[in-house]
Amino acid sequence: MSFYQALPKVELHAHLNTSISTTTMEKLIQQKPHLNIQHNMTAIRKGQKRTMDECFEMFKVIHQLTVSIEDIFMVAKEVIKEFAADGVKYLELRSTPREESTTGMTKKSYVEAILEAIKQCKREGVDIDVKFLLSIDRRHGPVVAMETVKLAEEFFASTDGLVVGVDLSGDPAVEHAKNYIAPLQAARNIGLKLAVHMAEIPHQNEEVEMFLGLPPDRIGHGTFLHPEVGGSEYLVDIIIKHQIPIELCLTSNLKGQTVSSYDQHHFKYWYNRGHSCVICTDGKGAFASDLSQEYQIAETTFNLSKAQIWDISYQSINHIFAPVSVKSDLKRLWKDLKPGLFNQYELQIA
Numbered sequence: 592m593s594f595y596q597a598l599p600k601v602e603l604h605a606h607l608n609t610s611i612s613t614t615t616m617e618k619l620i621q622q623k624p625h626l627n628i629q630h631n632m633t634a635i636r637k638g639q640k641r642t643m644d645e646c647f648e649m650f651k652v653i654h655q656l657t658v659s660i661e662d663i664f665m666v667a668k669e670v671i672k673e674f675a676a677d678g679v680k681y682l683e684l685r686s687t688p689r690e691e692s693t694t695g696m697t698k699k700s701y702v703e704a705i706l707e708a709i710k711q712c713k714r715e716g717v718d719i720d721v722k723f724l725l726s727i728d729r730r731h732g733p734v735v736a737m738e739t740v741k742l743a744e745e746f747f748a749s750t751d752g753l754v755v756g757v758d759l760s761g762d763p764a765v766e767h768a769k770n771y772i773a774p775l776q777a778a779r780n781i782g783l784k785l786a787v788h789m790a791e792i793p794h795q796n797e798e799v800e801m802f803l804g805l806p807p808d809r810i811g812h813g814t815f816l817h818p819e820v821g822g823s824e825y826l827v828d829i830i831i832k833h834q835i836p837i838e839l840c841l842t843s844n845l846k847g848q849t850v851s852s853y854d855q856h857h858f859k860y861w862y863n864r865g866h867s868c869v870i871c872t873d874g875k876g877a878f879a880s881d882l883s884q885e886y887q888i889a890e891t892t893f894n895l896s897k898a899q900i901w902d903i904s905y906q907s908i909n910h911i912f913a914p915v916s917v918k919s920d921l922k923r924l925w926k927d928l929k930p931g932l933f934n935q936y937e938l939q940i941a
């Protein structure tokens with residue numbers, strides 16, 4: 592096991608359907624041969640890249656393979672187990688509730704299937720704590736967004752802490768922030784935390800400012816926020832003032848071509864400013880990576896020490912959406928694991 596796998600980690604930005612591994616995808620493809628889907632249609636392999644539009648088309652192909660509650664339950668269980676096997680101790684999974692007339696899957700049963708998978712993994716003793724965020728797809732408009740918030744409210748009230756927030760995601764080129772401020776505000780008033788995909792593409796400063804007015808509890812990607820890439824010092828100041836952590840997904844951004852190379856990734860900007868950065872996968876299946884690999888890439892690309900890598904992982908605990916008691920438990924776990932890990936890899940404990 593590598594240092595990066597042995598490193599205890601927190602994963603805060605993982606979309607269920609883009610996190611499906613090759614092995615699980617193989618099962619789904621075999622179950623649905625009539626769809627004639629090949630592996631290269633569901634994942635971007637090493638060295639390959641796609642445009643953003645192609646990525647969103649790829650997500651639609653994946654959705655064709657997960658159309659029943661059995662599919663959703665199966666993929667959720669496998670994804671959770673894979674994160675656990677990769678050394679992730681706390682996972683916030685997110686997914687867009689979907690209905691499917693051909694199988695009778697409803698948005699409610701979709702969410703229930705994921706929550707059941709989480710509970711079953713816990714019962715089976717899988718070594719990971721999992722929470723869930725309901726995703727709002729910005730392609731679907733504000734009415735659906737409000738319905739998703741209502742659904743989130745129901746589960747928030749009935750699942751004893753499993754549902755912790757909502758996420759705004761989907762193609763950033765469609766619709767506008769102004770349509771989503773009210774639903775996100777409603778979610779916040781209920782007590783749900785907000786993770787918002789923001790500035791994934793350039794020239795969205797006006798929309799970003801609107802989102803920052805909420806403000807969200809975490810930012811997804813934030814690729815084009817700082818002045819060097821067309822953002823502004825004004826936006827950066829707001830983010831720093833409110834201390835809004837940024838979920839950074841290196842390989843996803845590289846393969847989706849919003850950053851040109853790993854060393855050009857905005858991790859560098861935010862990390863050097865001492866801002867809270869959380870390393871995440873986005874979709875370990877679609878982007879063919881895992882969280883250990885993302886930490887390793889961060890270390891080698893930005894010349895970080897193992898101690899700095901440890902700190903990024905440890906500090907990420909501060910940004911989870913679960914309550915403070917969960918944070919304390921995780922911090923204790925990290926402290927318990929540190930001596931063994933540093934000994935094994937002959938590192939100095941600071």
Ligand SMILES: CC(C)=CCNc1ncnc2c1ncn2[C@@H]1O[C@H](COP(=O)(O)O)[C@@H](O)[C@H]1O
Pocket residue numbers: 606607608609642643646647650651685686687688726728760761762763788791843844846847848873874
């Ligand atoms: C290059 C590229 C497109 C990177 C990925 N960046 C993303 N940006 C916005 N929404 C996303 C992204 N990745 C996944 N999603 C959302 O997550 C969905 C897939 O997971 P799920 O069905 O919610 O379980 C997609 O349909 C989309 O709505």
Ligand SMILES: [Zn+2]
Pocket residue numbers: 604606760788811873
């Ligand atoms: Zn995402």
